[in-house]
Amino acid sequence: MRFIMGNVKLIFCGNEEAEQSEKQLQLYVNINGMLFIEIEHLDAGYYSTQYTVLDKETAIKLSRELKKQIALMY
Numbered sequence: 001m002r003f004i005m006g007n008v009k010l011i012f013c014g015n016e017e018a019e020q021s022e023k024q025l026q027l028y029v030n031i032n033g034m035l036f037i038e039i040e041h042l043d044a045g046y047y048s049t050q051y052t053v054l055d056k057e058t059a060i061k062l063s064r065e066l067k068k069q070i071a072l073m074y
Contacts, residue, residue, distance in 0.1 A: 009027070012026075023040065025037070025038070030053065034053045
């Protein structure tokens, strides 16, 4: 049995210090049970969207790599 969260999206806003506050990263599991990652640029005069879809194995590898990179932050 697959568990799909309905009507839930996680949205991470860009960092103001890095002048990225107009960008958002959205994450959610789509109806096919895959991780949907979308980056939106919400500038008033400009709009752009990039996205990718990851299967579970690839999403796990991404998660592990994010943890490694976060550990390297100072």
